[in-house]
Amino acid sequence: MNTEDFNDKVILITGAAGGFGRLLVERFANAGSKLVLSDQILESLDDFAEPFRNRGCDIVTQRCDVSIEADVRSLVETAVARYGRLDIAINNAGMSSPMKSLIDTEEADLDINFAVNTKGVFFGLKYQIRQMLTQSEGGTILNVASMAGLGGAPKLTAYCAAKHAVVGISKTAALEYAKHNIRVNAICPYFSPTPLVTDGMDESMQGLLAKGSPMKRLGAPDEIVAAMVMMVAPENSYLNGQAIAVDGGASAR
Numbered sequence: 649m650n651t652e653d654f655n656d657k658v659i660l661i662t663g664a665a666g667g668f669g670r671l672l673v674e675r676f677a678n679a680g681s682k683l684v685l686s687d688q689i690l691e692s693l694d695d696f697a698e699p700f701r702n703r704g705c706d707i708v709t710q711r712c713d714v715s716i717e718a719d720v721r722s723l724v725e726t727a728v729a730r731y732g733r734l735d736i737a738i739n740n741a742g743m744s745s746p747m748k749s750l751i752d753t754e755e756a757d758l759d760i761n762f763a764v765n766t767k768g769v770f771f772g773l774k775y776q777i778r779q780m781l782t783q784s785e786g787g788t789i790l791n792v793a794s795m796a797g798l799g800g801a802p803k804l805t806a807y808c809a810a811k812h813a814v815v816g817i818s819k820t821a822a823l824e825y826a827k828h829n830i831r832v833n834a835i836c837p838y839f840s841p842t843p844l845v846t847d848g849m850d851e852s853m854q855g856l857l858a859k860g861s862p863m864k865r866l867g868a869p870d871e872i873v874a875a876m877v878m879m880v881a882p883e884n885s886y887l888n889g890q891a892i893a894v895d896g897g898a899s900a901r
């Protein structure tokens with residue numbers, strides 16, 4: 649990563665207290681970005697952000713439940729009030745309900761997955777793009793989908809459906825706003841041992857998933873985050889409307 653590219657850039661991240669979120673914050677804080685960080689629970693995010701603030705990093709934190717439109721709108725307003733613009737947004741917040749077969753999946757599983765994983769991204773795009781349309785330089789948005797947004801994911805029906813929707817919404821937004829210099833892409837990672845995976849799956853399940861990967865291992869969170877940073881880097885200014893798998897080759901089969 650060319651850290652100079654991100655110096656002074658205003659970057660908004662949802663789910664910033666999570667596994668990928670914290671690694672993103674570290675990279676961008678070290679690069680001199682101005683950060684707007686949010687998560688559904690503010691306390692752990694503030695604890696995490698404190699050492700960066702103490703080092704002089706410019707960070708604003710705000711509680712934001714991405715399934716609530718007013719929260720997402722307010723988050724973008726905070727970015728603009730504080731910094732006057734929004735250069736990059738990473739809609740990273742997400743959740744997964746416990747693994748279960750399709751015939752045991754309840755309507756409530758679909759509701760929560762769509763509320764957080766799909767509507768959370770949609771609300772983000774709506775207000776981030778409205779702001780970016782006011783900026784002559786446009787902006788860049790990355791939505792965190794999943795490999796489950798590109799293909800079937802046994803025992804993850806609700807998550808898989810919600811992440812497929814993220815890919816569709818991302819591509820649609822990319823086409824609608826490309827002429828305004830707004831880039832929208834989605835990243836589609838394979839399983840990676842963040843709390844989303846380690847809290848929801850025992851080690852034998854993680855071992856099975858590692859075995860099923862062409863590289864015979866899960867992706868390290870840092871490897872996924874490296875690809876996220878690449879996708880939002882200003883030098884990748886022609887990368888638009890893509891759903892990129894970062895999966896050790898799994899989707900090449």
Ligand SMILES: NC(=O)c1ccc[n+]([C@@H]2O[C@H](COP(=O)([O-])OP(=O)(O)OC[C@H]3O[C@@H](n4cnc5c(N)ncnc54)[C@H](O)[C@@H]3O)[C@@H](O)[C@H]2O)c1
Nearest residue numbers: 663665666667668688713714741742794839840842843844
């Ligand atoms: N880890 C993986 O294997 C993997 C694979 C593919 C995609 N993803 C996606 O990556 C993204 C980041 O997940 P992670 O792996 O870092 O997991 P994580 O559980 O460590 O982080 C997710 C973060 O999102 C926050 N969040 C959950 N619901 C929220 C809501 N309603 N509003 C605001 N914040 C909310 C959580 O508090 C948490 O901090 C998610 O969208 C996830 O679906 C993860």
